[in-house]
Amino acid sequence: MPAAVAVTGLGVLTSIGRGSEAFAAALRRGACGITASNADGLGVAGRLPPFDLGTTLADMRLPEPLLGRALKAGRRAPLSQQASLLTALEAWTQAFGGNTTGAAAASIIVAGNNVAPGYSYRMREKYADNFGVVPASYALHFLDTDQVGILSEVLGIRGEGFTIGGASASGNMGILQAWRQIRYGIADVCVVVGALTDLSPLELQAFRNTGALGGTRYAAQPEEACRPFDRDREGFIYGQGSACLILESAASARARGARVLGYVAGAATCLDANRLSNPSVEGEARAMRLALEQAGLLPDAVNYVNAHATSSLAGDEVEVKALQEVFGPRVSRVAINATKGLTGHCLHAAGVVEAAATLLQMNGRFLHPNRNLRKPIEQTCGFAGESTRDLDIQAALSNSFGFGGINTAVVLTKSGGSM
Amino acid sequence: MTKSEIFAVVTGNLREILPELESVSIDPQQSMRDLGANSVDRADVVLQSMERLNVTFPLIEVAKIENLQGLVDFLHAKVNG
Known part of the structure; x- marks a missing residue:
């Protein structure tokens, strides 16, 4: 019988909070991480406040030898690797304390491909006049798989390890693969990290030129710029962030008396036979139904949706129609919110950040607000309002959709069922 | 540029790349490998x-250079060559 999959650890680093406690508090407040600046070429974005790895690791009170290994592997690593290291260490220590003996048999999945074009762009600028002296370490760091290597070395993980891409659906794709690792007995423990997407002004301009990126009309009011499901939305707002979940077989979690934050009950992905950026109602609805089928749940069981809802013109419209198709008239009684309204769109990491947001709301029994949702594009949906309210999430759908017709959905539940 | 100045540049770079050497005294007879690089x-x-x-x-x-002294001598010849 396939194994039930528990979540036993969680780490988050976003523009609205470093660490899961701070992130949960920020969700509850409906905090906004989006600011405007031209100094870094990012414009209106959910910027991660600058941090020093050494100081941040010291604040986490990591035991040796974990602290020493983390400093050695991470201190000269680029931003995205450092963010993954911090969220993975937070999640790992939440699940296992400083004990890494179980790590040898664990797997690692890093969600995201081409995660750091910003890093490559900055290196190109720095060495443009003298390519001859580019650091040898750049050959390690520009590879996405450097993240797998760093986490494997620091935690002592020796099972399977890989990166997986799915554009903006990468995070959910990572959770899906991690869920399969546990469900089919490949590993008892799988670390899944959504990698911080480090963009350069080049990618941002290209996104702007496709019409997907917002932030122009609200340049003077950045906190208004990201408005999922609102009629006055303009496009997605880039957010820097990373998150990590520890997935563990329920049997293993039970055997060691671990605290379980929730369960990954099902997950699914499907394609649209379309390489372009436009989303599809049929594909999105199909991914949600497939994920529920995997979880053995009917749509009726779901009382919360963490929507993909990027604040893009086409995307939000299509997702509403897909939700209506899956839930029918009951869509008005399903609580729906968009974490991107607070953090911006964390791109490759989004699925993991939003699964973390779902689990934190589930455990804190609340529903975070939909920032800036004043004129909803649809009246029949159970959108969260502009203030926080109590909600006892029993079963949640967390959606992520990516360019290239990539649809994904993950089902998270409070209880694990009989498996 | 003197060899002492070049030694200071090299050890400065070494300490930047390996911050744990910050308070360690570095002898020119040591190799970078000995120092943990x-x-x-x-x-x-x-x-x-x-x-x-x-x-x-x-x-x-x-x-093939065996220690920091050898690296400093080599760099000194390049700088002043």
Whole structure:
């Protein structure tokens, strides 16, 4: 019988909070991480406040030898690797304390491909006049798989390890693969990290030129710029962030008396036979139904949706129609919110950040607000309002959709069922 | 540029790349490997030294050098050559 999959650890680093406690508090407040600046070429974005790895690791009170290994592997690593290291260490220590003996048999999945074009762009600028002296370490760091290597070395993980891409659906794709690792007995423990997407002004301009990126009309009011499901939305707002979940077989979690934050009950992905950026109602609805089928749940069981809802013109419209198709008239009684309204769109990491947001709301029994949702594009949906309210999430759908017709959905539940 | 100045540049780069050497005294007879630098760290120290001393040479030329003194002598010849 396939194994039930528990979540036993969680780490988050976003523009609205470093660490899961701070992130949960920020969700509850409906905090906004989006600011405007031209100094870094990012414009209106959910910027991660600058941090020093050494100081941040010291604040986490990591035991040796974990602290020493983390400093050695991470201190000269680029931003995205450092963010993954911090969220993975937070999640790992939440699940296992400083004990890494179980790590040898664990797997690692890093969600995201081409995660750091910003890093490559900055290196190109720095060495443009003298390519001859580019650091040898750049050959390690520009590879996405450097993240797998760093986490494997620091935690002592020796099972399977890989990166997986799915554009903006990468995070959910990572959770899906991690869920399969546990469900089919490949590993008892799988670390899944959504990698911080480090963009350069080049990618941002290209996104702007496709019409997907917002932030122009609200340049003077950045906190208004990201408005999922609102009629006055303009496009997605880039957010820097990373998150990590520890997935563990329920049997293993039970055997060691671990605290379980929730369960990954099902997950699914499907394609649209379309390489372009436009989303599809049929594909999105199909991914949600497939994920529920995997979880053995009917749509009726779901009382919360963490929507993909990027604040893009086409995307939000299509997702509403897909939700209506899956839930029918009951869509008005399903609580729906968009974490991107607070953090911006964390791109490759989004699925993991939003699964973390779902689990934190589930455990804190609340529903975070939909920032800036004043004129909803649809009246029949159970959108969260502009203030926080109590909600006892029993079963949640967390959606992520990516360019290239990539649809994904993950089902998270409070209880694990009989498996 | 004197050999002492070049030694200061090299050890400065070494400490930047391996911050744990911050309060460790470094002897010119030691090798970077003795001091805990892996092959990528060692290449980075040499490349950063090239950049700061404004010299260029193929890395293969320093591959057989055994200790910091040897590296300083080599860089000194390049800088003043």
